Amino acid sequence: MNDVEGLVQVLEPIGSTGHTGVAVEEPGTTGGDVLDLRLLLEDSGEEVPDWQERALCAQTDPEAFFPEKGGSTREAKRICSGCEVRAECLEYALAQDERFGIWGGLSERERRRLRRAAV
Secondary structure (H helix, E strand, C coil): CCHHHHHHCCCCCCCCCCCCCCEEECCCCCCCCEEEHHHHHHHHCCCCCHHHHHCHHHHCCHHHHCCCCCCCCHHHHHHHHCCCCHHHHHHHHHHHCCCCCCECCECHHHHHHHHHHHC
């Protein structure tokens, strides 16, 4: 087990869905400029992780996962709490050092705290 897997070991996937993809805001763009993570990965030549095929966030408003500074994260975290790929999503965010948005039910600040606690 790698370090990232150990950090997310306590999270258990909840629920079940057949949603596809996951939309994210590209860093450095304005609030309305949203890209599909699958397209970013395909353009970079990286394989799209299969957990994204089942992510609940794919069929919801991506802006909920990238709120303005000081904005509410409640809706995104509610969606994540029922997602079967929550652990995989968080593992991905930790491995990729994602600095923006809600991933696996945690904000960037919460992910930083998780990393510090694991050290």
